[in-house]
Amino acid sequence: MVFLDFSLAWWVYPLLFLCALFAGTMDTLAGGGGLITVPVLMSLGWTPQDALGTNKFQASFGSGSATLHFARAGAIAWRDVAWGIIFTAAGAALGAWAVGMLPVEFLKRLIPVLLIAMAVYFMVTPNLGLHEKAPRLNSFPFHLIFGLGIGFYDGFFGPGTGSxxxxxxxxxxxxxxxxxxxxxxxxxxxxxxxxxxxxLFIAHIHVIPGLVMAAGQFWGGRIGAKLVLHRGSRLIRPVFVSVALVIAVKLLYDAYIR
Incomplete structure (x- = not known):
């Protein structure tokens, strides 16, 4: 449901734009943009469903901008991602539908542990991701398993999806x-x-704040995509490890301390 919200103070909108600009850039490089934007939207006093819905609205512009930039640069082999698109769409639909119906406490406790494990894995294997290697799974079973699984997680909860x-x-x-x-x-x-x-069917989408953040996400996505194409793996690696650890610490705090 679309909601035209003009109740925020004028100075909030530039802050929302800058927040989304930074989040869009970082999200393209290593994931974790939601770690920045969701708490900001929650701080506005909205319900969790409204904050998550508005976050998906503005985040779509960042991921869409980066995808468009990659496509124009010829960096996307669409045949290689076709099954991923199909299964991710199915998983995300199920995950978003499940919001508010399933407890998130288990995920809140499990995800930071997995993120720390990922960061450690990258740190102890210094050449991981610098060069291509033989795949351990074929494309179809890979996208069936992880498209449904990670797609569901992104629709349901979200932080760390890109990682x-x-x-x-x-x-x-x-x-x-x-x-x-x-x-x-x-x-x-x-x-x-x-x-x-x-x-759009289960929550309010706050369009005015969402559009302001969408502008920031759009340009952040473009900046991040250019950095990926021009700087490559040696830039992404340290950013990826840093973002994964920051997300993990934040989620550990939320799950076990706050």
């Missing part, structure tokens, strides 16, 4: 970090759009 996709593409399909990041952003865009469609 999970990137690690899976590197570790199981043997991609380098540059190609893995490109494919990750396609999957992020699919899950964002599908989740948004579901949220």
């Amino acid at each position: 999970f996709w990137t690690l899976c593409y590197v570790a199981l399909l043997g991609l380098d970090l540059r190609r893995a990041t490109v494919r990750t952003k396609v999957m992020n865009f699919v899950s964002n759009i599908v989740s948004l469609a579901v949220f």
